[in-house]
Amino acid sequence: MRVAVVAGPDPGHAFPAIALCRRFLDAGDQPMLFTGTRWLDDAKKAGITAQRLKGLAPRVEDDDMDAGRRIHERAAYISTELLPDLSATLPELVVSDILTAGGGLAAERLDVPWVELSPHPLYAPSKALPPIGSGLAPGEGIGGRLRDNLMRAATGRSIRQGLAQRSRARVGVGLPELDPGPAARLIATLPALEVPRPDWPAEAHVIGPLHWEPTEAVLELPPGAAPLVMVAPSTAFTGAVGMVEATLAGLADADVRVAVSTLDAPPADLPAWATAGLGRQDELLTHAAVVVCGAGHGLLSKALLAGVPVVAVPGGGDQWELANRAARQGSAVIVRPLSAEAIRAAVLEVLGDPRFAAAAARAAATANDVDDPVAVCRKVLAG
Numbered sequence: 472m473r474v475a476v477v478a479g480p481d482p483g484h485a486f487p488a489i490a491l492c493r494r495f496l497d498a499g500d501q502p503m504l505f506t507g508t509r510w511l512d513d514a515k516k517a518g519i520t521a522q523r524l525k526g527l528a529p530r531v532e533d534d535d536m537d538a539g540r541r542i543h544e545r546a547a548y549i550s551t552e553l554l555p556d557l558s559a560t561l562p563e564l565v566v567s568d569i570l571t572a573g574g575g576l577a578a579e580r581l582d583v584p585w586v587e588l589s590p591h592p593l594y595a596p597s598k599a600l601p602p603i604g605s606g607l608a609p610g611e612g613i614g615g616r617l618r619d620n621l622m623r624a625a626t627g628r629s630i631r632q633g634l635a636q637r638s639r640a641r642v643g644v645g646l647p648e649l650d651p652g653p654a655a656r657l658i659a660t661l662p663a664l665e666v667p668r669p670d671w672p673a674e675a676h677v678i679g680p681l682h683w684e685p686t687e688a689v690l691e692l693p694p695g696a697a698p699l700v701m702v703a704p705s706t707a708f709t710g711a712v713g714m715v716e717a718t719l720a721g722l723a724d725a726d727v728r729v730a731v732s733t734l735d736a737p738p739a740d741l742p743a744w745a746t747a748g749l750g751r752q753d754e755l756l757t758h759a760a761v762v763v764c765g766a767g768h769g770l771l772s773k774a775l776l777a778g779v780p781v782v783a784v785p786g787g788g789d790q791w792e793l794a795n796r797a798a799r800q801g802s803a804v805i806v807r808p809l810s811a812e813a814i815r816a817a818v819l820e821v822l823g824d825p826r827f828a829a830a831a832a833r834a835a836a837t838a839n840d841v842d843d844p845v846a847v848c849r850k851v852l853a854g
Contacts, residue, residue: 472500472852475562477553477574478588479527480507482706482734483769484568487590487659487681491566491844492519494681498845503560505553505574513685526552526573540636542572547640549573554580564852566657572637575653579646584851587653591768591789592660592796593675597668602626606795609666654851657844661772663834664796679841680772682753685734690750693728693743698760698822701779702731703752705765705786713809714784718763719745721811722818730755753777760828761821763814766794766803775802775834780827782817784809801830 474495478488485506492502496518504514504521514521526549533545550573557565557577565585567574578585594603601607601619610619638648656675658665665677692699700722704714715731715738722729729745731737732755737747752770756762756777764770766783771793774781781803783794797803804817804827821827 472564472849473503473560473562474500474564474566474848475503475505475557475560475574475578476566476588477505477524477557477571477577478568479524479571480509481570482510482685483767484570484590485510486683486685486769487588488566488568489514489517489519490681490683491588491657491659493517493683494845495848500845503562505556510685517683522556524549524553524571525556542570543633543637543640546572546576546637547644550576550580550644553577557581564848566848567653576641576644576646579651580644584654586655586657586848586851588657588659590659590681591793592665593656593658593671594789595672595675596623596626596630597670598623599669600666604789604792606791608795608799655847657847659844660768661775661834662837662840663775663800663802664768664772664793666796676842676844676847678844678847679838680768680776681844682769682773682776684751684753686749686751688748688750689754690730690732690748691746692730692758693746695728695744697726697728697744699728699730699758700818701752701755701759701762701774702729703762703764703770704731704733705767705790706734706769712786714763714765715747717809717811718814718818721813721815725815725819727818727822730759761818763818766790766797766805768793771797771803775831776838778828778832778835780821780831782806782814782821784814797834800834802827802834 476488476492478484492504495502504519505524508523511521554577565578566588569589575585600609601622610616642648658677659681702718731747732752756779759779762774762779763782766785783803784806785791785794794805798805806813806817
């Protein structure tokens, strides 16, 4: 297949897109990646043909405080900017990240089938679940179902407003008002992080997490044999602030070692029992006994896939939802609000109770029951 993969520059979305491109390459297909400039050179080093996704920068008229307008109006603009470059690649199929909806609109404008990539669980509303983002388990009994019904009613207006914004954006670029949606949805998560629902969409396929390492470097570990605590601050702008500092302060004299995995400049003046920098997270996880992270999907799923339990320090976005799902599954302890004392207590709790590691291992095992994303895409193309 000649397949174009479209994703924004945020690591939580660009990295899964790059990983999917690698899957296509390994299967003998011809992927073309469109993403932000930050990862273009890295993608090319990974053997992927890549181009800059135009239209990502906010315009004067954009209202980024309105999530619906940010997603849908920007998507229409991105689709127009992308259209010439996408058309030139002659794609047979387009895979568009769920937050970079312009890829799907551009594909529709070219009359090319397209597939949506969700680098996290399925977040579509359900008639049987509380609203996504609440972090709540489905209500039980009359009272629980009533709570969920009331919460869904409260969020229904925002959902309808978003659909109306999407319809206006479609009409603005010459597409029909009614959105037919993608031919398939790739849900790139562990089944352990999904919540059963009676209205699972027929076109949605759980394919397992898509991970890509932006470096081949290996982070040097602190000396000694004490349990290793891996710390991975969130890459999202909504992530909790001060996680690294609180963890280092809280774990002083706790008889552990700490390795801070970061894409940015590492903190200075680290104690002898800590190290920090850019290194392969998959390799680091083979040594870790527990991970302290923001519960963004990328690192959370990577830790669970390695069978490593988590101390979750959720910020905004979907991190609260994911942290609670992992906690209910038994593989995570949630820290909120963030403090050095709370981090210390949570880390020692996870290290001292083997049930957390056992739950993480069970979560990892669910990766054996997923669909092949390449096969799903080829089935779409075959009609």
